[in-house]
Amino acid sequence: xxxxxxxxxxxxxxxxxxxxxxxxxxxxxxxxxxxxxxxxxxxxxxxxxxxxxxxxxxxxxxxxxxxxxxxxxxxxxxxxxxxxxxxxxxxxxxxxxxxxxxxxxxxxxxxxxxxxxxxxxxxxxxxxxxxxxxxxxxxxxxxxxxxxxxxxxxxxxxxxxxxxxxxxxxxxxxxxxxxxxxxxxxxxxxxxxxxxxxxxxxxxxxxxxxxxxxxxxxxxxxxxxxxxxxxxxxxxxxxxxxxxxxxxxxxxxxx
Amino acid sequence: xxxxxxxxxxxxxxxxxxxxxxxxxxxxxxxxxxxxxxxxxxxxxxxxxxxxxxxxxxxxxxxxxxxxxxxxxxxxxxxxxxxxxxxxxxxxxxxxxxxxxxxxxxxxxxxxxxxxxxxxxxxxxxxxxxxxxxxxxxxxxxxxxxxxxxxxxxxxxxxxxxxxxxxxxxxxxxxxxxxxxxxxxxxxxxxxxxxxxxxxxxxxxxxxxxxxxxxxxxxxxxxxxxxxxxxxxxxxxxxxxxxxxx
Numbered sequence: 125x126x127x128x129x130x131x132x133x134x135x136x137x138x139x140x141x142x143x144x145x146x147x148x149x150x151x152x153x154x155x156x157x158x159x160x161x162x163x164x165x166x167x168x169x170x171x172x173x174x175x176x177x178x179x180x181x182x183x184x185x186x187x188x189x190x191x192x193x194x195x196x197x198x199x200x201x202x203x204x205x206x207x208x209x210x211x212x213x214x215x216x217x218x219x220x221x222x223x224x225x226x227x228x229x230x231x232x233x234x235x236x237x238x239x240x241x242x243x244x245x246x247x248x249x250x251x252x253x254x255x256x257x258x259x260x261x262x263x264x265x266x267x268x269x270x271x272x273x274x275x276x277x278x279x280x281x282x283x284x285x286x287x288x289x290x291x292x293x294x295x296x297x298x299x300x301x302x303x304x305x306x307x308x309x310x311x312x313x314x315x316x317x318x319x320x321x322x323x324x325x326x327x328x329x330x331x332x333x334x335x336x337x338x339x340x341x342x343x344x345x346x347x348x349x350x351x352x353x354x355x356x357x358x359x360x361x362x363x364x365x366x367x368x369x370x371x372x373x374x375x376x377x378x379x
Numbered sequence: 380x381x382x383x384x385x386x387x388x389x390x391x392x393x394x395x396x397x398x399x400x401x402x403x404x405x406x407x408x409x410x411x412x413x414x415x416x417x418x419x420x421x422x423x424x425x426x427x428x429x430x431x432x433x434x435x436x437x438x439x440x441x442x443x444x445x446x447x448x449x450x451x452x453x454x455x456x457x458x459x460x461x462x463x464x465x466x467x468x469x470x471x472x473x474x475x476x477x478x479x480x481x482x483x484x485x486x487x488x489x490x491x492x493x494x495x496x497x498x499x500x501x502x503x504x505x506x507x508x509x510x511x512x513x514x515x516x517x518x519x520x521x522x523x524x525x526x527x528x529x530x531x532x533x534x535x536x537x538x539x540x541x542x543x544x545x546x547x548x549x550x551x552x553x554x555x556x557x558x559x560x561x562x563x564x565x566x567x568x569x570x571x572x573x574x575x576x577x578x579x580x581x582x583x584x585x586x587x588x589x590x591x592x593x594x595x596x597x598x599x600x601x602x603x604x605x606x607x608x609x610x611x612x613x614x615x616x617x618x619x620x621x622x623x624x625x
Contacts, residue, residue: 172501198399201503212494216412226502228405284501 125150126171126282126314131180133166140166141177142338151312153305153328155319158335159360164318167335168286171316172206173197184282202230205275205313207285207304211267213259219270220246220255226278245273249303265296269303276307283308285317289324297321301328322367325349334360350374389584396512399505406513413517417479421524424478425471429462429528432470433535436461441545451546455536455554460563462532468567469615471528472574475521476607480582483514484603487586488596496587511583521575522568529567566622573618574611581607 126148133141140163148154158164169175171182173189182189184200192200213222223242227233233241246255249269259267268288275283285304289297305328308315319325325332329346334357342357349361350371362368400406440457487510490496499506533555540551585603589595 174497174500194399198503201501204501206498206501208494208498210493212498214495214498215489215493229402229502229504 125185126316127181127183127186128171129181129183131167131170131177131182133163133170133175133177140338141170143180144333144335144338144340145180146333146340146343148314148316148331150314151308152330153308153315153317154331154333155317155325155329156333156335157319157325157360158341160320162335163338164335165286168284168316168318172204172284173201202226202278203281205278205280205283207268207271207275207283207288209287209290211259211264211271213267213270213274215259218256218258219251219262222259222270223273223277225274230278242273242277245277246270248276248307249273250299264291265293265299268292268296268300272300272303272307276311279311281313283313283315285315285319287318287320289319289321294323297323298327304328322361322364325361326370336360385584388588389580392507392511392584392587393580395505396507396515399508401504401509401512405509409509409513410516413513414520416482417514417517418520418524421475421478422527424474425524425528426531428474429467429471429531430535430538432466433458433462433532434539436466436532437536437539438543438545441540441543451550452554452557454540454546455551456557457554458536458551459533459555459559462536463529463563463567466532467525467528468570468574469611471525472571472578472611473608475524475574475578476582476611477604479518479578480603480607481600483579483582484586484589484600485596487511487583488589488599491587491589492592492596507587510587511580514583515576515579518575518579519572521578522571525567525571566618569622570615570618573614577607577610577614581610 128144128146128148130143130145131141132139132143144163144167156164156167166175170177176190187196189197189200213219214225217225220239220242223246224238227238227241231238243255246252249272251266251269251273254262254266254270259270262270272288275285283304288300288304292300301324304315304317307313317324317328326346326349329349332342332344332346332349333340334342334354336356342352342354344352349357352358358371362371401409437454437458440461441454444451444453487496490510496506496510499509537548537551540546541548582600582603585599585606586596589599
């Protein structure tokens with residue numbers, strides 16, 4: 125579980141995060157949504173420990189990040205899996221080497237053990253015949269799946285995804301969303317996803333945190349987002365005619 | 380102010396390159412890859428340039444000696460001195476700032492743009508140790524490249540003398556053996572080690588701390604070439620003053 129308590133972050137005069145408090149539970153897929161410039165990426169980077177908040181606290185399983193020693197922080201990071209917006213695969217390595225990378229860095233497994241584990245997770249993300257391809261030879265969807273495989277290969281306790289569906293077609297986006305949710309359930313990990321994608325919000329948002337101008341404007345789930353009267357949320361989520369109709373139908377159905 | 384900031388950030392980068400070292404089994408692979416990319420991959424261009432510039436230095440010297448009282452073996456002497464003292468260590472380092480330096484800046488800069496460095500940092504890996512340290516170690520073999528440049532430069536001079544008819548082989552060999560001061564070789568290699576350090580670290584600095592996209596990668600590569608060359612030229616002057624003046 126990750127607890128965020130009143131975090132603030134500024135860059136020069138720009139106050140980006142203005143006191144966000146929320147909780148991300150274990151075994152649940154949590155989405156952080158909001159317009160561009162709302163502070164989602166800075167928030168995620170604070171969770172990852174890439175930025176230090178000026179005020180407030182982030183607790184990983186009740187342990188405050190700021191109280192951890194350098195070694196403890198390093199150990200914690202070995203328990204974090206991250207899927208970047210652009211996949212961030214190492215382009216000098218094959219797909220298999222990319223997936224084996226965390227194992228090479230953090231375990232003492234033999235090469236055959238690492239290959240076996242990497243092979244297992246590649247099969248888990250439905251990539252069976254791409255082991256020796258270079259990332260540049262893989263499609264966007266394949267790259268995302270490799271990034272997910274790399275993120276989960278070392279059995280992380282926390283999984284973070286930054287816009288996992290950006291640049292993907294709707295069908296592949298659903299495949300990636302479902303994969304992330306299945307993995308979250310299967311390994312009972314704490315998953316936090318930054319997203320713009322309303323399909324993801326409706327499909328896998330077991331918890332949704334809506335950010336606006338560096339503040340938490342709303343918190344709920346994909347069940348409660350249909351019912352909310354919060355104008356800031358409805359303006360953003362139901363900005364398209366399609367989603368307006370979907371909401372209308374849902375509300376009519378529920379009476 | 381930004382110059383001072385950059386100088387400070389450069390020295391902090393060097394200090395941060397050493398803690399939290401990468402596992403030796405991984406580091407060994409990285410060092411071998413960088414030796415291949417930076418040292419072995421540069422041998423061809425260094426050999427080509429050294430041989431022909433050695434020849435040109437010899438021809439220029441020969442054409443400027445028109446006084447019959449000046450012995451022909453001075454062509455070999457002047458070629459040796461030019462190549463060992465300046466051409467091989469300094470001129471080749473400027474070329475390497477373009478070849479190796481821009482390669483280092485663009486490869487690290489591209490990793491920054493495509494979030495690969497963020498991926499390393501999220502995993503708790505010291506990205507500076509992972510990316511810059513192997514280049515620094517690989518470039519400790521740079522004196523090997525310079526030795527080849529010295530040898531081929533003199534060989535090019537010898538070929539120019541023979542095939543251009545500027546003198547005899549005996550005169551040239553007499554010239555390159557004349558008044559040889561072993562300290563000049565030590566001086567050349569001290570410079571080479573210093574330049575190797577600069578070639579590994581300045582381009583890495585510009586790649587690692589770059590911000591922006593593909594266009595900025597190109598700009599960072601150009602900046603890295605300019606500043607590596609400027610620092611090499613400045614330190615060349617300072618080291619020559621310190622090591623050779625009496």
